[in-house]
Structures are given as C-alpha cells and as structure tokens.
Amino acid sequence: xxxxxxxxxxxxxxxxxxxxxxxxxxxxxxxxxxxxxxxxxxxxxxxxxxxxxxxxxxxxxxxxxxxxxxxxxxxxxxxxxxxxxxxxxxxxxxxxxxxxxxxxxxxxxxxxxxxxxxxxxxxxxxxxxxxxxxxxxxxxxxxxxxxxxxxxxxxxxxxxxxxxxxxxxxxxxxxxxxxxxxxxxxxxxxxxxxxxxxxxxxxxxxxxxxxxxxxxxxxxxxxxxxx
Numbered sequence: 001x002x003x004x005x006x007x008x009x010x011x012x013x014x015x016x017x018x019x020x021x022x023x024x025x026x027x028x029x030x031x032x033x034x035x036x037x038x039x040x041x042x043x044x045x046x047x048x049x050x051x052x053x054x055x056x057x058x059x060x061x062x063x064x065x066x067x068x069x070x071x072x073x074x075x076x077x078x079x080x081x082x083x084x085x086x087x088x089x090x091x092x093x094x095x096x097x098x099x100x101x102x103x104x105x106x107x108x109x110x111x112x113x114x115x116x117x118x119x120x121x122x123x124x125x126x127x128x129x130x131x132x133x134x135x136x137x138x139x140x141x142x143x144x145x146x147x148x149x150x151x152x153x154x155x156x157x158x159x160x161x162x163x164x165x166x167x168x169x170x171x172x173x174x175x176x177x178x179x180x181x182x183x184x185x186x187x188x189x190x191x192x193x194x195x196x197x198x199x200x201x202x203x204x205x206x207x208x209x210x211x212x213x214x215x216x217x218x219x220x221x222x223x224x225x226x227x
Contacts, residue, residue, distance in 0.1 A: 001097040002067035014087060014099035014111035019121045022114045025086055026129045030057060039084045044069055044098040048174055052142055052151045052161040053132030062224040066094055070101050071223045079226055081107045092117035133161050153178040155186045168193040
C-alpha cells in the first residue's frame with residue numbers, strides 16, 4: 001500500500017467478519033435499498049478487478065494500483081464520515097492494510113472486513129451477492145463461480161469479461177475484446193495503442209522503451225472523486 005507499517009499498523013485493522021456474517025450484513029444492506037444511507041460496501045481492489053466482478057451495490061474506486069488507495073481515502077473522507085464500512089478484497093490481505101488506514105482517519109462509525117476475502121466467500125456462497133468473475137493474478141486472469149457477465153467488450157459493448165494483454169509491444173494493459181472484435185483486428189487496449197501497434201508491425205525492429213502504462217492511462221484521473 002506504500003504506507004510505513006510502523007505508522008499505520010495492521011493492528012488497527014477493521015473487525016473481521018466470517019463469510020456468513022458478511023453475507024448477512026450485505027443482505028440487510030440490500031433489503032433496505034435506497035433507505036440505507038449509513039453503510040458503504042467498499043471494494044478496495046483495482047478498477048480492472050472490480051470491472052469484471054463485484055458485490056451488488058458496492059462502491060468500486062477507479063484506481064489502478066493499491067498504492068493509490070490511501071490518497072483515494074484522503075480525497076474522499078467526507079464520503080466515509082459517520083458511515084459503517086463493509087470492505088472486501090480478493091483474499092483479505094489488502095483489507096488488513098486498507099481498513100487500518102481508513103480507521104486511522106477516525107471518520108467512520110465502524111469498519112468491517114471480509115475474512116478470507118472473496119475467495120472464502122465464494123466457497124460458501126457461489127450464487128451469493130458477488131456477481132461476475134473473480135480476477136486472479138496469473139495467466140487465467142479470472143475464475144468463475146456464477147454465470148453472470150457484468151462487463152462488456154471495449155469495442156462493441158457486447159457482454160464480455162475475458163481479459164487479454166494488449167497486443168502492442170511493451171504495453172502492460174489488459175483489454176476486454178470479444179472474439180469478433182479480435183478477428184477484426186481490435187486487439188489493443190485503446191486507439192493510441194492500436195495505431196502504435198500497426199506502426200510497429202510495419203517498421204523495422206527497433207529497441208523500444210518499456211512503458212508501464214499506456215498513454216491512454218493519462219486520461220483517467222489518478223485519484224477519482226466519488227460522491
């Protein structure tokens with residue numbers, strides 16, 4: 001998370017909830033609908049993770065790295081003031097640090113976290129309140145416990161949730177491009193990379209500089225303002 005553990009200790013972490021307890025709290029939140037304005041269901045993962053799978057009615061920040069999470073909290077403190085927060089991540093590890101940081105701001109009523117993360121929740125509630133795929137950090141990119149597809153193709157907007165790496169050399173971004181669009185040559189993460197990819201294929205091989213981010217990332221605010 002990029003914060004000194006001697007400053008924000010994991011001992012400040014939120015209250016751990018077993019999947020059954022977390023499920024009941026989310027169920028209560030959903031049953032109240034718009035009448036419930038004192039609880040936030042917070043996804044502390046990156047945007048490309050929550051894009052393909054998330055809990056119903058969650059707040060999913062548009063952040064690219066977990067190291068952005070502290071700044072996100074700082075810039076959205078009023079959003080959490082006097083609220084109960086139900087936090088979750090993939091396996092519960094990021095919540096240990098994320099919930100501790102949120103609690104250190106002393107604005108929330110209560111902070112809870114899903115023990116064992118989405119992984120443990122899906123073991124007990126495969127058809128529960130988490131819909132879509134679970135992003136994983138290996139060559140699979142995602143695993144499934146239900147048949148819901150909550151994201152769409154970057155190009156044609158048809159339902160699609162299977163990631164591929166951008167086809168442009170040295171770009172590390174993931175792209176949702178359905179088979180039809182990929183057959184039509186839409187295999188890059190954005191028009192900028194698509195154009196660059198065509199130029200690379202037509203030019204003679206040269207030494208390229210590695211970029212961690214594509215130029216299109218600059219169009220997204222580093223820390224979003226949520227209301």
